[in-house]
Amino acid sequence: MSTEVTPRAGLSALFPGSAPASGGSAWRERLIIEAAELTRSGGWQAITMAKLADRVGVSRQTVYNEIGTKQALGEAMMMREVEGFLRSVDASFHAHPGDLVAAIREAAAGVLRDASTNPLLHAVLSASHGAESALLPLLTTQAEPIIDAAQVLIRGHLDTYELPISPKRIGALVDMVIRLVLSHVTTPTGTPEKTAEDIAWIAEQVLRTQR
Amino acid sequence: MSTEVTPRAGLSALFPGSAPASGGSAWRERLIIEAAELTRSGGWQAITMAKLADRVGVSRQTVYNEIGTKQALGEAMMMREVEGFLRSVDASFHAHPGDLVAAIREAAAGVLRDASTNPLLHAVLSASHGAESALLPLLTTQAEPIIDAAQVLIRGHLDTYELPISPKRIGALVDMVIRLVLSHVTTPTGTPEKTAEDIAWIAEQVLRTQR
DNA sequence: AGTTTACAAGTCCTAGGGTCTTGTCAAACG
DNA sequence: CGTTTGACAAGACCCTAGGACTTGTAAACT
Numbered sequence: 104m105s106t107e108v109t110p111r112a113g114l115s116a117l118f119p120g121s122a123p124a125s126g127g128s129a130w131r132e133r134l135i136i137e138a139a140e141l142t143r144s145g146g147w148q149a150i151t152m153a154k155l156a157d158r159v160g161v162s163r164q165t166v167y168n169e170i171g172t173k174q175a176l177g178e179a180m181m182m183r184e185v186e187g188f189l190r191s192v193d194a195s196f197h198a199h200p201g202d203l204v205a206a207i208r209e210a211a212a213g214v215l216r217d218a219s220t221n222p223l224l225h226a227v228l229s230a231s232h233g234a235e236s237a238l239l240p241l242l243t244t245q246a247e248p249i250i251d252a253a254q255v256l257i258r259g260h261l262d263t264y265e266l267p268i269s270p271k272r273i274g275a276l277v278d279m280v281i282r283l284v285l286s287h288v289t290t291p292t293g294t295p296e297k298t299a300e301d302i303a304w305i306a307e308q309v310l311r312t313q314r
Numbered sequence: 315m316s317t318e319v320t321p322r323a324g325l326s327a328l329f330p331g332s333a334p335a336s337g338g339s340a341w342r343e344r345l346i347i348e349a350a351e352l353t354r355s356g357g358w359q360a361i362t363m364a365k366l367a368d369r370v371g372v373s374r375q376t377v378y379n380e381i382g383t384k385q386a387l388g389e390a391m392m393m394r395e396v397e398g399f400l401r402s403v404d405a406s407f408h409a410h411p412g413d414l415v416a417a418i419r420e421a422a423a424g425v426l427r428d429a430s431t432n433p434l435l436h437a438v439l440s441a442s443h444g445a446e447s448a449l450l451p452l453l454t455t456q457a458e459p460i461i462d463a464a465q466v467l468i469r470g471h472l473d474t475y476e477l478p479i480s481p482k483r484i485g486a487l488v489d490m491v492i493r494l495v496l497s498h499v500t501t502p503t504g505t506p507e508k509t510a511e512d513i514a515w516i517a518e519q520v521l522r523t524q525r
Numbered sequence: 526a527g528t529t530t531a532c533a534a535g536t537c538c539t540a541g542g543g544t545c546t547t548g549t550c551a552a553a554c555g
Numbered sequence: 556c557g558t559t560t561g562a563c564a565a566g567a568c569c570c571t572a573g574g575a576c577t578t579g580t581a582a583a584c585t
Contacts, residue, residue, distance in 0.1 A: 130527095151577060162528045167579065233500030235446040275512040278503070279494060286493040289444030301486040309519040339557095362546060373559050378548065529584070536577070546567070554559070 131169045131179075133159050139180050143222050147177060147238055177241035184223045185249055189256055191217065196260040203264055203310065208303035210257075211284050215295035218288045225288060232285045253281055268312055276309050342380045342390075344370050350391050354433050358388060358449055388452035395434045396460055400467055402428065407471040414475055414521065419514035421468075422495050426506035429499045436499060443496045464492055479523055487520055 137159050141150050152173060156163040170176045195210035218225045226238040231249040242249075257277050266273060280302060287298045348370050352361050363384060367374040381387045406421035429436045437449040442460040453460075468488050477484060491513060498509045 152579090153577080164529080164580095165527060168527085171579095173578070229444065232444070232497070233440065234444045272515065275515065278512070279490075279516055282494055282497040283490060286443070286497050292489070301489070304483065304486065305490055305516070305520055308523050309516055311523070312519050363548090364546080375549095375560080376558060379558085382548095384547070527585085529582105531581085531583100533580090534578080536575105538575080539573085541571085542569105543571105544567105544569080547565085548563105549565105550561100550563080552560085552562105555557095 128169060130159070130161060130165060134161075134166060134169055135176070135179050135183055138176055139183065139223055142180065142238075147241070152176075174241070177238070178243070181223070181227055181238065181241050184221070184227050185252070188214065188217070188224055188227070188249075189252060192253060193256060193260075196257075203261070204303050204307045206260070207280060207306050208299045211280070211302050212295045212299035214284055215287055215291070215298055219291065219295065228285055228288045232289055234289050250281060250285075254278070257281070266310060268310070272309075276306060280306055339380060341370070341372060341376060345372075345377060345380055346387070346390050346394055349387055350394065350434055353391065353449075358452070363387075385452070388449070389454070392434070392438055392449065392452050395432070395438050396463075399425065399428070399435055399438070399460075400463060403464060404467060404471075407468075414472070415514050415518045417471070418491060418517050419510045422491070422513050423506045423510035425495055426498055426502070426509055430502065430506065439496055439499045443500055445500050461492060461496075465489070468492070477521060479521070483520075487517065491517060 134155065138150060138155055141155065141158065150173075152166050153163050155176075156166045159166075166176075170179065191213050192210045195213055196206045198209060199206040214228075218228055223238070226236040227242065227249065230236050230239045230242055231247060254277055257280070258273070261273055261277065268276070283302050283305075291298065293301075345366065349361060349366055352366065352369065361384075363377050364374050366387075367377045370377075377387075381390065402424050403421045406424055407417040409420060410417040425439075429439055434449070437447040438453065438460065441447050441450045441453055442458065465488055468491070469484070472484055472488065479487070494513050494516075502509070504512075
């Protein structure tokens with residue numbers, strides 16, 4: 104409890120442009136959620152603006168008024184997933200103040216669990232790594248920025264601790280954790296918990312250096 | 315020098331079935347090499363058995379006699395890359411007896427360097443991770459087995475040292491190194507040398523535990 | 526505010542025909 | 556022998572044209 108210094112930057116600071124889910128009218132949120140649902144079941148390509156409008160119980164024109172284009176709908180949908188992902192990671196760190204290793208373990212396990220059950224998040228994370236996906240064209244605005252955002256977020260939390268390793272090494276550590284998690288998203292071997300445990304253990308060993 | 319125990323299993327032991335490059339007639343090797351060359355320049359799809367035969371200076375029928383089918387040609391070509399990859403890793407460990415960290419660093423740097431200049435190896439490693447590729451259908455016989463082979467190979471080398479961590483943790487360490495390297499193959503950030511240095515540093519910290 | 530109808534532009538799907546390629550012969554060649 | 560040549564059926568691939576569907580926009584309607 105003695106190591107916390109800065110309060111935290113806040114998630115929204117990670118996405119300066121492109122206003123988040125908040126700020127849309129009543130229908131907008133509904134439409135994006137339903138689009139995600141339809142994408143999960145039938146795939147993005149199978150969605151038509153007409154079907155989506157029908158599903159939500161609104162006219163096709165309203166969809167265009169609220170969202171704009173289908174591409175914009177897809178981007179908003181993906182953005183939602185990214186925000187949820189980052190929020191989950193952030194929450195894990197807040198849930199374990201003073202215990203970095205536990206935070207990393209929980210964050211990793213959470214992401215791996217979510218990615219295994221949520222095809223959209225899986226697509227986002229896979230794509231931001233190197234794998235292809237039908238949803239890739241929807242990530243035009245943020246492909247690598249997603250990793251960057253996670254990096255900045257985690258780095259921000261690490262910087263609230265007094266760690267016995269140099270900033271450069273901290274960067275390497277954060278990079279490692281993220282890459283390992285993404286690697287297990289695309290190519291899992293064990294359960295999320297087991298994998299997270301291994302990753303957290305490695306991080307622990309690195310953090311123990313020269314203390 | 316005191317920690318080496320077992321001589322080493324030998325690379326061929328990692329590929330029990332499917333005879334390696336040795337054993338083919340005079341043409342076979344030539345054809346596989348030329349096929350790899352053509353694939354590197356124009357892509358696998360652009361190769362025709364006629365063009366290949368022409369390039370090597372042999373009749374189309376001879377290609378069929380030596381290789382069999384185009385699929386078999388592709389598999390043999392990929393197998394060659396995998397063998398070279400494993401041989402390179404193996405050589406790095408043999409080049410640094412007694413210095414595990416240096417061996418890991420050199421092996422990682424070598425793989426990253428090769429993968430960045432050799433599209434075929436890049437495809438093999440990317441595919442064995444999670445990325446797609448036009449060459450993926452040629453890896454039917456060994457997709458994950460490639461990672462497995464690398465894992466067994468490295469694990470074999472680590473087992474010649476007396477390490478201060480449990481076998482289970484050694485497994486996690488090897489898995490980490492491999493995944494980090496593959497991650498940087500598909501999504502590189504720095505130079506191979508810089509990346510290898512970071513990976514080796516992390517491995518070093520883990521290996522220093524509780525000594 | 527939101528809905529309906531209408532419409533141009535563009536994408537996707539299907540079917541067809543033609544060319545190229547694969548894979549396999551058997552016969553001829555050196 | 557090992558290699559080449561010529562021939563061939565089967566199938567993959569490429570291009571085209573047509574129709575159906577979808578996108579995106581606009582205006583009139585409630």
